[in-house]
Amino acid sequence: MDRTLPFTTAFNFRDVGGYTGHEGRTVRWRRLFRSDSLHRLDLGDTEAFAALGVRTVIDLRRPHEVTRDGRVPEYVGLGYRHIHPEHQDWDEIPYEEDLGVARYLANRYHDLAEQGVAGISAAVGVIAEQATAPVVVHCVAGKDRTGVVCALTLSVLGVSDADIATDYALSTEASERFSEFLRTRKIPLREIPRPYFSSPADAMAIFLRELRERHGSPEGYLLAAGIQPEQLAALRTHLLSDPAA
Numbered sequence: 261m262d263r264t265l266p267f268t269t270a271f272n273f274r275d276v277g278g279y280t281g282h283e284g285r286t287v288r289w290r291r292l293f294r295s296d297s298l299h300r301l302d303l304g305d306t307e308a309f310a311a312l313g314v315r316t317v318i319d320l321r322r323p324h325e326v327t328r329d330g331r332v333p334e335y336v337g338l339g340y341r342h343i344h345p346e347h348q349d350w351d352e353i354p355y356e357e358d359l360g361v362a363r364y365l366a367n368r369y370h371d372l373a374e375q376g377v378a379g380i381s382a383a384v385g386v387i388a389e390q391a392t393a394p395v396v397v398h399c400v401a402g403k404d405r406t407g408v409v410c411a412l413t414l415s416v417l418g419v420s421d422a423d424i425a426t427d428y429a430l431s432t433e434a435s436e437r438f439s440e441f442l443r444t445r446k447i448p449l450r451e452i453p454r455p456y457f458s459s460p461a462d463a464m465a466i467f468l469r470e471l472r473e474r475h476g477s478p479e480g481y482l483l484a485a486g487i488q489p490e491q492l493a494a495l496r497t498h499l500l501s502d503p504a505a
Contacts, residue, residue: 261289264430267308269300271441272402272434276410276427282418285500291393292499294410296402296434297321298332306333316392318343318383320405332396339392343383345376345405355453364455365463366470369408373471373481376405381485383409384416388491390498401438403431403459411464415478416492417499421468425461432459 264274273296277289290312298317301309309332316339317332323344331340348371355364373380387395387409399405407428414424435457468478475481479492 264434265293265308265312267301267305269302269305269441270295270298271438272296272431273396274430276414279414279417279419279423279427281414281500282496283503285418285503287414287417287419288499288501291395292387292410292413293394293396294402294406295396295398296406296438297325297329297400298396298398299330301333306335310335310338312394314394314396315339316341316386316395318386318395318397318409320345320379320383320397320399320409325400332398341383341386343379343386345372345379345383347372347375350453350456355455361455361458362460362462362466365404365458365460366466368404368455369463369467370470370474372405372408373467377485380409380412381482381487384413384482384495385487385491387413387499388487388495390494393498401431401435401456403428403435407431407459407464408467411468412478412482413495413499415468416482416495418496421465424468425464428464429459429461432457435459 261275261278267273274294275289276292276294277287279287281287315337319326319331319342326342350368383397386392397406397409411424411428471478471481475484
């Protein structure tokens, strides 16, 4: 199966299936996708998107980002959930080179996990419902808010931190594709700090390691956030392949 799906105007759309989870079971393909903003989908992309059979879009963007850019195009059978995990705007937290990109990003993900806990648990709760699948989770770049939600989901499924960090790091290439798109369209860009377009694997590895230090495990974090044990069980049931006979 192809992990990265080639859309013309979405640059970070990919399947998170195929990774090895609990008891050697595999994360099912074509059940959970992650993406950057879907408001740009043009006619051809919309048809390809619909062909995936997506039932639910979870939009993690801030309300003003949705108002500014619009949302995924509608079609019959597509459910839309706007779930905003509230957190401090990154523009209020200047990046300092001495800190390093990975450390800066890990700090922002901890901020998101603590300040936006209600939204994150709500998003994982939607993913846990079999009736909502296939699901696409997205934000603006598809790497930070989306990255944290997908990392927690994959961790609950038993995917290793190394594989989760590797998947997260794929967003760097997507950011390069998006930057090239902006250049070809001659869209002016303000000076953007490096972390906004970077996703080094170390950032996610640090975040997951320190999340365990703070909460015991990703499951512990989610349970404290209000996710029920039966929801975590349901997540594993429909997103992991059947146990070997």
